[in-house]
Amino acid sequence: MTQIESNVTEKKQKLIFDIPMWPQEKIERFRETLLSWYDLEKRELPWRKNNDPYRIWVSEIMLQQTRVDTVIPYYLNFMKTFPTIKGLADANEDVLLKAWEGLGYYSRVRNMQTAAQQIMENYDGKMPVDPKEIIKLKGIGPYTAGAIASMAFGLPEPAVDGNVMRVLSRLFEIDADIAKPGNRKIFEGIMRELIDPYKPGDFNQAFMDLGSSICTPKNYHPESSPIKEFNQSYLKGTWDKFPVKSKKKKAKPVYYVGAIIKNSTGAFLLEKRPMQGLLANMWTFPLIEEELVIQETGIAIGTLTQLKDEELTEKVMKNVMLELGSKYGIRPTLMEAPFEEVQHIFSHLKWFVAVYYGQIRVEEPINIPENCYWVEPSDFDQYVFPGPQTKMWQSYLSKFKK
DNA sequence: CATGCGTGGAT
DNA sequence: TATCCAAGCAT
Numbered sequence: 001m002t003q004i005e006s007n008v009t010e011k012k013q014k015l016i017f018d019i020p021m022w023p024q025e026k027i028e029r030f031r032e033t034l035l036s037w038y039d040l041e042k043r044e045l046p047w048r049k050n051n052d053p054y055r056i057w058v059s060e061i062m063l064q065q066t067r068v069d070t071v072i073p074y075y076l077n078f079m080k081t082f083p084t085i086k087g088l089a090d091a092n093e094d095v096l097l098k099a100w101e102g103l104g105y106y107s108r109v110r111n112m113q114t115a116a117q118q119i120m121e122n123y124d125g126k127m128p129v130d131p132k133e134i135i136k137l138k139g140i141g142p143y144t145a146g147a148i149a150s151m152a153f154g155l156p157e158p159a160v161d162g163n164v165m166r167v168l169s170r171l172f173e174i175d176a177d178i179a180k181p182g183n184r185k186i187f188e189g190i191m192r193e194l195i196d197p198y199k200p201g202d203f204n205q206a207f208m209d210l211g212s213s214i215c216t217p218k219n220y221h222p223e224s225s226p227i228k229e230f231n232q233s234y235l236k237g238t239w240d241k242f243p244v245k246s247k248k249k250k251a252k253p254v255y256y257v258g259a260i261i262k263n264s265t266g267a268f269l270l271e272k273r274p275m276q277g278l279l280a281n282m283w284t285f286p287l288i289e290e291e292l293v294i295q296e297t298g299i300a301i302g303t304l305t306q307l308k309d310e311e312l313t314e315k316v317m318k319n320v321m322l323e324l325g326s327k328y329g330i331r332p333t334l335m336e337a338p339f340e341e342v343q344h345i346f347s348h349l350k351w352f353v354a355v356y357y358g359q360i361r362v363e364e365p366i367n368i369p370e371n372c373y374w375v376e377p378s379d380f381d382q383y384v385f386p387g388p389q390t391k392m393w394q395s396y397l398s399k400f401k402k
Numbered sequence: 403c404a405t406g407c408g409t410g411g412a413t
Numbered sequence: 414t415a416t417c418c419a420a421g422c423a424t
Contacts, residue, residue, distance in 0.1 A: 063420040070410070070419085104408025107423080141422045161420045181403065181421095208420055217418070218413080248417080249405090278407070346408060387409065405424085412418085 016189040019172050022230075030230050031196040031203065037226035038206035041213075043068075046075055051201070053127035053152035054085050060144045061108050068212070074103050085125055089116035097281060097384045106280065111139030129153050142184065151201035158191030159204040160184055163211025169243035170215065170222070170233045179246045251350040255290040257320050258342065258353040258392050261332045263360040267374035269328065270383060278346070284389040286372075287353065288323045290316070313337050320356060329367035332358030340395045344388040351388055355395055 014021040022030070042048075045068065047059030058078060062071045078099050082088040088096075091113060100109040115137035119125060127148065128134055135145035146159035158164075165178040165187050172190065176183040196203040214225050222234035233239040261269045270283045317337050324330050338354040345351075360366065368374075375383060380393070 060420065065407095065419055065421060066409080067411075067419050102409075104410090105421085107407065108421090111422080139422065143421060147420075159420080162418095163420065205420090212420080250416090280407095344408090346406095348406060403424105407422095409419100413416090 014193075016193060017186040019174060019186070019190060021190070021193050026230070027194060030194065030227065033227055033230070034206045034210070035196060035199060035202055038202055038209060042202075042205070042209055046072060046079075048205075051152050051154075053148055055079065056152045057127065057140075057144075057148055058112070060147045061112050061139060062103065064108060064144075065105060066103065070103070074100070085116050085119055085127070088113055089120045093281070094384065101384050102387075106282070108139060110280075114138040115140060127152065129155075131155065131157050142188070147204065150195075150204050154201060156192075156195050156197045156200040158188045158195060160187045160191060161208065163208045163215070164191065164204075166217065166243050167207055167211050167215045170239055171227070171231050173232045173236070173238060173242060175242070175244050177246050178243045179248075249348070251345055251348055253350045253352060256351060256353045257288045257290055257316065257338070258284075258355045258388075259286045259288065259320060259324060259332075259358060260355060260392065260396050261286070261324070261328075261330060261358045261360060263366070263374055265374070265376075267376045269330070269368065270373050270375050271328075271369075272371040272373075278349070279386040281384070282386045282389070283383040284386065285392055286324065286328055288320055288327075290354070316354075317356070324358075328369065328372060330360055332360050334358040336399075339399050342388065342391045342395055344391060353388060353392060355392055357396065357400070 021027075045059075047055050049055070059071070059075055062075055062078070081095070081099050082091055093110070093113070096109055096113055097106060100106055103109075118137055119127060123133070128137075129149075131145050131149040134140055134148055135142065140148070143159055143161050146157040149155040149157040150159055162178070165184070168174060168187050168190055169176070169178060174186065176186050178187075191204075194203075210225070210227070214221070220239065222228055222231055222239050225231060225234070228234050231239070233242050259269075263269070269286060271286050273279050273282050273284065275281050317334055321331070321334065324332060334356055336355075336357045338356045340355050342353040342355055343351065344353070385393070
């Protein structure tokens with residue numbers, strides 16, 4: 001190769017998945033600018049007190065799809081209750097789930113315990129340093145592995161989350177749909193070029209702080225960004241086009257009758273949900289799914305309960321009684337029909353729960369299933385309740401305890 | 403790769 | 414009220 005050809009090669013712009021990468025000099029200026037801003041503006045957060053991998057790991061799991069303000073009190077309580085990886089590995093599952101109650105996405109904490117047990121068995125009780133090992137742990141994917149590797153161990157690993165994709169898509173005018181899982185590797189490739197090799201943890205966190213404070217999804221004002229001079233979409237006035245993000249599907253409606261049944265000693269019937277799936281292993285009042293009423297035209301007009309017709313309500317109560325008898329082995333007297341409709345929106349489902357109230361007569365034989373208990377309200381705090389259950393109970397209290 | 407998996411806050 | 418989210422991962 002001649003000297004001339006060599007120069008041509010050097011000047012040719014490097015492409016990362018068709019995205020033109022900056023020259024080295026600009027990359028270094030960018031790192032300096034971003035890290036200087038971070039040093040001044042970074043938030044003081046409980047998990048930023050030191051670089052302990054366990055503390056960082058717990059925070060990253062909690063922060064998945066969850067806001068910082070929501071996480072902080074849970075984090076402080078969790079670290080107090082389970083201060084070490086061994087403590088987490090050995091924890092009682094109900095105690096563990098109780099520490100997560102209200103935080104959502106409960107498989108996160110079960111997976112984290114499984115990972116803690118993996119660490120105890122395979123890694124001498126210490127978080128592995130190699131990102132290829134970290135990502136083998138249950139509940140740790142590409143983002144969390146990169147976050148732990150860079151923040152706890154100072155390795156130059158990208159940690160691409162929603163913030164990073166949003167910031168990068170605006171910086172480089174990337175129109176790849178950030179909702180598509182396959183596009184994450186585009187942003188990973190760019191981060192591998194940009195990341196500061198001396199302060200990779202700060203660099204990744206700077207992206208996230210920037211994304212949550214200035215480079216936000218809404219009310220975005222690029223002119224106030226510390227890195228505006230690097231921002232291609234700002235310089236070209238196209239920032240409102242980025243990021244490209246396809247819309248989520250709407251939550252599908254599901255209809256239930258929630259049966260709040262009290263026995264002669266003042267205890268209520270609770271059912272433990274299956275160990276897999278939605279709200280796994282959590283407790284609710286019995287829930288009986290209602291079918292939609294379909295007209296001959298094929299159009300759903302609602303559930304029987306929602307039609308608020310006396311004759312139909314009676315029909316529902318008969319169905320509920322039938323179900324309570326066959327599935328729960330009880331034959332209560334239903335007192336209210338229903339007294340309120342509770343709604344709860346999940347990511348993918350919208351529950352409509354028509355709440356019914358009933359009592360068991362003293363002399364009745366009781367033969368409830370194995371996953372059901374009679375529990376007094378004073379003991380409710382020992383059971384892990386999901387949102388819909390809390391709402392049903394609040395609905396009951398507001399109706400009968402005023 | 404699309405879908406399942408929670409919750410509370412902002413607009 | 415309806416919609417969109419907020420530091421994703423397992424399957």
